[in-house]
Structure formats: structure tokens, C-alpha cells
Amino acid sequence: MKIIPVIISGGAGTRLWPVSRESYPKPLLKLADGESLLQKTFKRATLFPEVPEVVLVTNRETYFLTRDECQEINDSQIPLGFVLEPFGRNTAGAVASAAYWIRQRHGADSVMLVLPADHLIEDLNQFKAVVETAAAAALDGRIVTFGIRPASPETGYGYIELDAGQGREGVHPVVRFIEKPKLDVAEAFVASGIHLWNSGMFCFTAGSITEEFAKLVPDLLQACERSVDSGSEATSSGCRSLELNAEEFKHVADISIDYAVMEKSDRVAVVPSNMGWSDIGSWHSISELTPPDSQGNRIYGDALLHEVSNCYIKSEDRVVGAVGVKNLIIVDTPDALLVANRDNTQDVKHIVGQLKKAGHDSYRIHRTAHRPWGTYTVLEEGDGFKIKRIVVKPHEQLSLQMHHHRSEHWIVVSGSATVVNGEQTIQLQPNQSTYIPAGHKHRLINPGVIDLIMIEVQCGEYLGEDDIVRFEDSYGRAS
CATH class of the missing domain: 2.60.120.10 (Jelly Rolls)
Structure with missing residues (x-):
């Protein structure tokens, strides 16, 4: 079975400012082991035999950075293809464009494994097993998503309700998708046993997903097809790239694949798993990746502490001194400093919004x-x-x-x-x-x-x- 991974690498990651910027987005963020989120995604995407190509959907400005990140670890010399968006149009446009391009070049029966570039997965053996299960269902015509068995009542994730009675061989019909719930609802979901976190990962054939786009959002698919057909293809440094036509891509609706297809299609199924999945969506979740010291502090870089507890401090260029503080996130870069309460790291995006409104370069580029x-x-x-x-x-x-x-x-x-x-x-x-x-x-x-x-x-x-x-x-x- 040949699987074509499609890695969606876009979005500024505003909650991870000041490291993540528009020209240096979240997937390029390096973790403590020196690998970026994108590189980790690429490695697990290529765990499967006979991967004919890895397709990455990104934008022109970050194309070369994204290409270099992947080539650095592409030891097997797997061919790389890039779909370059002129501007963001959410995941429906990204997936539809990639599916149409893949269908043209690899055929309608090509199994696509769609992965966001900014997630972490700890159990790669479990990941590989559930992908193989999902790929088999995809060849039967199913539109498959991956659900994560919830470890806690998270209110920052969407949920999937599965039909437990209709499941077979690890694949279940989806009853409904639920937006981010309030805490009491999330607690009930965890207790129910039939609700899963929505991971945002998918598996289907290029033919099946384009059929669903054609049925449910035909205008979007047609705009994507025109963008591909009138786009500009090139080959450089061993990589194939397709730059989508901007005039045609303007007509692509700015909607997610969940809203466009997954919530409406009668072919959707879910594969539950415990693969150690994490959506690295805030500095709080980043901080949890570093083991704490005896005071609960997590330090990445050079910091001097006095009576400090439960803080995360990241500074690669300067010494940070902290005295008498607790429950803080401190992230220092050469041109911007973030200080936030641990409980408010989801709100960092509001600072980015203010910088963007003021036209300050630090929302967009690093020094x-x-x-x-x-x-x-x-x-x-x-x-x-x-x-x-x-x-x-x-x-x-x-x-x-x-x-x-x-x-x-x-x-x-x-x-x-x-x-x-x-x-x-x-x-x-x-x-x-x-x-x-x-x-x-x-x-x-x-x-x-x-x-x-x-x-x-x-x-x-x-x-x-x-x-x-x-x-x-x-x-x-x-x-």
C-alpha cells in the first residue's frame, strides 16, 4: 500500500509569539532536541514503505525554509512536492488543491495521509498502526479522521462522537463533530467513552475526497482546480513545486475541511487511538515538554533564579534574571520579550493582534x-x-x-x-x-x-x- 503524506505547514502560530512569526511560522519552531515540529512531522510521515512523494502545502515566503528543513533530514531521498499558496485560505482549500494535484500525477486511488505540521506524537508504533488501519478504510471509500482518547477534559479541542456499536476493525462511523466545549461538557465527554479529541489528521484517497468536495462545496473545488491548472510548476534542487494561480485562488472560500466536508459527508469514519498526540498550541503546552526542577521551573537557555517557582523561561541569547515570581512564562528573543501568566498563554494572540494593527514588524519578522x-x-x-x-x-x-x-x-x-x-x-x-x-x-x-x-x-x-x-x-x- 502506497501512502502519500500531505503536510499542511501554514499559519503564523500567534499564540507562540515571539518565536513564531508570519515569516517564521509555528512548524519551524525548534524544540529542546534541536528538531523542529515540521521535521518531526516529516519523520513520522515517512515511516511507511514505498512513499512515492511527500507533498507539503505552504506559502511562497516560507517555501525555501520549509524545503531546507525537510531536505536536512530526508535521508532516504524521498521526492518532495510543494503546493505554494499565494495567501491562506484555511484547510479546505489546501487539501482540495493538493488532492487535485495528486490525483493528476499519482491517480485517484492514491491514499493521502493529511498531517498538520505543528503536532507532536509520542507513540510512533501506535501512530503507524492506526494509519495503516485508516488507509485500508480509505481504499474502501471512507473519509477517515483520527480521534484521540481524551486524557483530560480539554476545552481547547474539538471533539468527535463515534458510533461504538457500528465499529469494525478499529474504524467507527462518526455521529457528530462538536466545537470546543465548556468545562462541564468536556468532563461529561471524557466520562462517556464515546467522545474523542479531534486531531485534525485525515486519511482518504485523492478520488474520494475530490468526489466529496465536488458534492458538498463544488465552487471551492472548481476554484482550486483552476488555481492548479493555471498555476506555475517548477523543479529546483530536486523538488517539484506548484505555485497556485493567485487570481483563481482568490475565489476559494476561507473554510476548514471540517466545516466543508467532515461535518456533512456520510462517508466519514474515525479511528480511535492513544498515540500520545499533542497539539502544541501555546507556551503552556511547550513548557510541559521540558522536565521541571525541584521548584517546578523549566529552563531553556541561560537563567538565574531566586525564590522562583513553576515558571518556564526560554532565552537563547541573553541571561534572564527572575526574582520572587511564580507561574510565569518568560520567552526572550533579540527583539521581543513575552511575560505571561501560565493560565493566560492562550491570550498571547491578542498581543500579536495589537502589533499587527500598529504595523510593528515584530509580528511578522525576526531580527x-x-x-x-x-x-x-x-x-x-x-x-x-x-x-x-x-x-x-x-x-x-x-x-x-x-x-x-x-x-x-x-x-x-x-x-x-x-x-x-x-x-x-x-x-x-x-x-x-x-x-x-x-x-x-x-x-x-x-x-x-x-x-x-x-x-x-x-x-x-x-x-x-x-x-x-x-x-x-x-x-x-x-x-
Whole structure:
């Protein structure tokens, strides 16, 4: 049985700010063992024999980061396919687009295993067993979801009520889906034995799910099909990518697959399990992954404590001192600090909302921003100037570009650089520099086998990242 995993890797993860940002979303968050949530999802998605391809649904801005994360651990060299959304349209659009693309290339009988990229699962043997059960049911035409036997009356999860009397071989018909309940209702669900947490994972054939989309939300499916058919396909670094057509994708309704299909279809079944599933949805749930000390504190990074209890402190760059506090979540990054009560970590999204309304960059990007060619870090900025540390990976290059409102000074710190500056092409070695006036076409290339590290000093009346005109680009970003 061939299974095609489809990993949905999108969403800013606003409750995990300030580490999660729009340009560095929740699935890329690294855990204590150094692996990201996305990498853990990729590893369990490829536990099965004969996986012909792993398909990832993400967006253009995070494509290269997502690709690099997967390639780093893709020891078996399983082919990777990427469906690139021009903007978010919830899970129905993501799944419908991926299903139509997979059906075209692998056939209607292809078994799709749809996994969010930001969950954790502890028992991989149980996970593998229930997926194989679900895949067999999918080949019989069922639309299968995975239910988790509740360990506690969680009010932050949706629930699935199963028909216990009609189950066979671990697969049960679904009676109904229930939105996040109040505490007393959740307590009754845990006691009932027939209510499961809704994991947001699914299994079906490409043919079955497109049939259900066509029956239940035909306009959505047709918009997705047009987005795929008129999209742009490319192959680079051994990966196939499909960039959905933005004009057509605008017509895709912004709804979840639960609302579009699962709550309405008469083909839906659920496989219950105890796989150690966790939706990493807040800093409280992240903190529970780190063993506590004798005072109940969980520390990730460098922290000094005095009379502190039941706190989670994460800081990778600076020392955090805490005195006389308890029940706090403290997360420090180079440009933003979060201090929250443990009981209110679900409300971090409101801070992100305020930052977004104010147009503050920290809801969107980190001081260190990732690009397909490497990274840049904003070291200092003020009225009329900005200083960056730029790292270009070996044999990579920035786009041929121009800025209207700023000039730039480039100083090479290590490695070597080939610089296109107007009509000139020059070579720079460490401690050498060049000046690029506003309005000049320019490009930075690393011709060497080690990282190129340089300092960029920008001067001008406007220093926003959107002051850029691209003429040529190796990564498909030029207009």
C-alpha cells in the first residue's frame, strides 16, 4: 500500500509569539532536541514503505525554509512536492488543491495521509498502526479522521462522537463533530467513552475526497482546480513545486475541511487511538515538554533564579534574571520579550493582534530573517540608517535588484564576494568594501565554498524591505 503524506505547514502560530512569526511560522519552531515540529512531522510521515512523494502545502515566503528543513533530514531521498499558496485560505482549500494535484500525477486511488505540521506524537508504533488501519478504510471509500482518547477534559479541542456499536476493525462511523466545549461538557465527554479529541489528521484517497468536495462545496473545488491548472510548476534542487494561480485562488472560500466536508459527508469514519498526540498550541503546552526542577521551573537557555517557582523561561541569547515570581512564562528573543501568566498563554494572540494593527514588524519578522540564499540580521537601526549582518551560503546569490530610496555600503568580513555594481563586476575579499548608490542595479554572489559574511550599512530616507525592484532572481521572485 502506497501512502502519500500531505503536510499542511501554514499559519503564523500567534499564540507562540515571539518565536513564531508570519515569516517564521509555528512548524519551524525548534524544540529542546534541536528538531523542529515540521521535521518531526516529516519523520513520522515517512515511516511507511514505498512513499512515492511527500507533498507539503505552504506559502511562497516560507517555501525555501520549509524545503531546507525537510531536505536536512530526508535521508532516504524521498521526492518532495510543494503546493505554494499565494495567501491562506484555511484547510479546505489546501487539501482540495493538493488532492487535485495528486490525483493528476499519482491517480485517484492514491491514499493521502493529511498531517498538520505543528503536532507532536509520542507513540510512533501506535501512530503507524492506526494509519495503516485508516488507509485500508480509505481504499474502501471512507473519509477517515483520527480521534484521540481524551486524557483530560480539554476545552481547547474539538471533539468527535463515534458510533461504538457500528465499529469494525478499529474504524467507527462518526455521529457528530462538536466545537470546543465548556468545562462541564468536556468532563461529561471524557466520562462517556464515546467522545474523542479531534486531531485534525485525515486519511482518504485523492478520488474520494475530490468526489466529496465536488458534492458538498463544488465552487471551492472548481476554484482550486483552476488555481492548479493555471498555476506555475517548477523543479529546483530536486523538488517539484506548484505555485497556485493567485487570481483563481482568490475565489476559494476561507473554510476548514471540517466545516466543508467532515461535518456533512456520510462517508466519514474515525479511528480511535492513544498515540500520545499533542497539539502544541501555546507556551503552556511547550513548557510541559521540558522536565521541571525541584521548584517546578523549566529552563531553556541561560537563567538565574531566586525564590522562583513553576515558571518556564526560554532565552537563547541573553541571561534572564527572575526574582520572587511564580507561574510565569518568560520567552526572550533579540527583539521581543513575552511575560505571561501560565493560565493566560492562550491570550498571547491578542498581543500579536495589537502589533499587527500598529504595523510593528515584530509580528511578522525576526531580527534575523531567512532567505533562500542565506540570512540577514538587523544589528542596529535609527533615523536614516540601518546596519545588517548578511550571510550568503556557498554558490548562492541575491537577486539583481535596485533601490529607489537608499544607498548601501558593503564590507566583506569573511569569505569572498562577486559584486555586480552598475556596469561593473568586482571581486571583494575580507576587509574590502564597495558603495552602491541609490538607483544602481546590483547583485551579491558567493562564488566560494564557505559562507560569505558581510556588513551592510544602509542610508536613506526610507529603509523598508519593500523598496526593492528585482530584475533577475534565481528563486522565482522577480516580477
